[in-house]
Amino acid sequence: MGTRAAGQVGRSGPVAWMALPALVFFLVFGVVPLFGVLVLSFTQWDGIGAINPAGLSNWRSVLSDPGLPHALWVTFEIMILSWLVQTPLSLLLGVFLAGRQRYRAFLAVLYFVPLLLSSAAIAITYKALLDPNFGLGAGLNIGFLTQDWLGKDNLALGVVIFVVSWQFIPFHSLIYQGGVRQIPTTMYEAASIDGAGRLRQFFSITVPQLKYTIITSSTLMVVGSLTFFDLIFVLTAGGPGDATRVLALDMYKRGFQANLMGPASVIAVLLVLIGLALALILRRLGGSTTASQQEGA
Amino acid sequence: MAVATSAQATSRREAPGTSYGRKLLRLNWLGGTAGWLWLVIVIVPIYWIVITSFKDQSAFFAQNPFALPAEPTLANYQLVIESDFPRYFLNSVIITAGTIIPAVAIAFMAAYAIIRGAGSKxxxxxxxxxxxxxxxxLQATIIPVxxxxxxxxLYDSLLAIILPSIAFSIPxxxxVLTNFIRDVPKELFESMRVDGATEWGMLRSLALPLTRPALVTVSIYNGLGVWNGFLLPLILTQSPDKRPLPLALWTFQGQYSVNVPAVLASVVLTTLPIVVLYAIGRRQLLSGLTAGFSR
Structure with missing residues (x-):
């Protein structure tokens, strides 16, 4: 405001140009491809040759393909189950980590380690770890652990959800830790004077106060789950059969293995639409009066 | 009001004191158990990766999987290094540095402009x-990319991975950077401007030093994503000599899947540089991360 009042004409000029490099990069490799994928969904392209218009044929073939509802189902199954596993655990661990004891800070350091590994490395490790013949179960002679984890539909899905949780719970715990530490301690003091026990304080102070943290973390989880590509690709390659063939994998297989870029683009458009819809729904849950909080999220 | 609530609360509690104490104990017990249990869940696979990578194949098949190697060997690491991993490591370094330095620089400029030019449509x-x-x-835009x-x-070049990675790191x-630049007191900008500083000068000598922790956080966070990136190199390159580490891991695993210790040695080797960096920059990363997301 002060600068404006000083009447410096063209002041916003030198500031505005500073945003240009980032804008150009994001337009070229983010926004243009976003529209490009919509255009490509109406064309026929094998990834190498010429691109020819194909009208609605890709959409018709993909939407009538029974593989699509299955991929959608698997995607949402993984999204919802991994949310259900991750959220309560991250919240619990976040509250635990928010304590100021030194050993908790030490635990936080160790918790972060899975985030340092690439999804490829994690998938490779679990593949070896869960191998029915040479893995941990066989080595320790524990019957329960010696199963064909990646060879049965439900087990493979469970493994994917477990590994996703293993990889990402630490990250979300840290987000919750930050959120918990911002809750004014006076609220807890007032509540305990009023005789509320810890459990009651947790549900009537901690959880409501963390509303926006929960929304942030859930948005990251849910939108992020649409992009679990590398983990599933290396761990199960969508198998057994197509038990873990999520949308992102379906897109890759149609586009870069079957060389059908048109139908793959249809899947990509669906992914974008689902991501946007989920983000909007979650934002709506946060209420409309919280624009500034949302911006921070 | 306060009297009323506390009266209500007392009437609600049938055995004051004991129930509060027990609840407190129970929840701490729950959080503590979850905390230590999670530590075990995190540590066990990591411990297993590290010790197995020092075993030879016969020891891997014969020994208790959690036992320390009877005769530790570096042969697995030798095999990994001889399988061109130094080259893949270099590729990863080039891609990560080539992405993060320009990405953070232009994102910082944009964040500065967004805060300083507030009011501009x-x-x-x-x-x-x-x-x-x-x-x-953004992975959904991979086909047009x-x-x-x-x-x-640019297909099959390191630049093919770098350019989209820069764009994907920007949002x-x-x-995060706008959140931090917003915290720089306006009066500081004002007094520098009165002294005749240009916007560029203020960006460099005021905003930059004051937001350095945020810059480090953003660099590490995005750097991790790029270092561990898999999809872009998988789709945008094909030659072995353009592979970054995650892709190399995957192909190495395909080649030596029976040799589990060697595969795990490759996992350790590719993660080691990141662990070292984490050990150095951890404080800033953890505090920056919670600050960046929990606002």
Whole structure:
């Protein structure tokens, strides 16, 4: 405001140009491809040759393909189950980590380690770890652990959800830790004077106060789950059969293995639409009066 | 009011004191158990990776999987290093540095402009565009990106991975950096401006030093994502000598899947540099991360 009042004409000029490099990069490799994928969904392209218009044929073939509802189902199954596993655990661990004891800070350091590994490395490790013949179960002679984890539909899905949780719970715990530490301690003091026990304080102070943290973390989880590509690709390659063939994998297989870029683009458009819809729904849950909080999220 | 609530509360408690104490104990017990249990869940696989990578194959098949190697060997690491991993390591370094340095620089400039030019419709629009980018799974745009890279004659080069990675890092970087630049007191800008500083000068000598922790956080966070990136190299390159580490891991695993210790040695080797960096920059990363996301 002060600068404006000083009447410096063209002041916003030198500031505005500073945003240009980032804008150009994001337009070229983010926004243009976003529209490009919509255009490509109406064309026929094998990834190498010429691109020819194909009208609605890709959409018709993909939407009538029974593989699509299955991929959608698997995607949402993984999204919802991994949310259900991750959220309560991250919240619990976040509250635990928010304590100021030194050993908790030490635990936080160790918790972060899975985030340092690439999804490829994690998938490779679990593949070896869960191998029915040479893995941990066989080595320790524990019957329960010696199963064909990646060879049965439900087990493979469970493994994917477990590994996703293993990889990402630490990250979300840290987000919750930050959120918990911002809750004014006076609220807890007032509540305990009023005789509320810890459990009651947790549900009537901690959880409501963390509303926006929960929304942030859930948005990251849910939108992020649409992009679990590398983990599933290396761990199960969508198998057994197509038990873990999520949308992102379906897109890759149609586009870069079957060389059908048109139908793959249809899947990509669906992914974008689902991501946007989920983000909007979650934002709506946060209420409309919280624009500034949302911006921070 | 206060009297009323406390009266209510006392009437609610049938055995004051004991029930509060027990509840307190129970919840601490729950959190503590979860905390230590999670530590075990995190540590066990990591411990197993590390010790197995020092076993030879016969020891791997014969020994208790959690036993320390009877005769520790570095042969697995030798095999990994001889399988061109130094080259893949170099590729990963080039891609990560080549992405993060320009990405953070331009995101910082954009964040500075968004805060300093508040009120400008153009800059508000730019900010809105970046925020929207956060909600979109950018991997879904991989097919047009592939087409774009072919048309730019960049297919199968490290630049093919770098350019889209820069773009994909921008939304989150701008978001976190604007949050931090907003905290720089306006009076500081004002007094520098009175002293005749240009916007560029203020960016360099005021905003930059004051937001250095945020810059480190954003660099590490995005750097991790790029270092561990798999999809872009998988789709945008094909020659072995362009492979970054995650892709090399995957192909190495395909080649030596029976030799589990060697595969795990490759996992350790590719993660080691990151663990070292984490050990150095951990404090800033953890505090920056919680600050960046929990606002």
């Amino acid at each position: 153009f800059l508000a629009g730019v900010n809105g565009l970046f925020l929207m980018g956060l909600a979109i799974p 592939y087409l774009l890279i072919i048309k730019m004659h 989150l970087s701008v978001l």
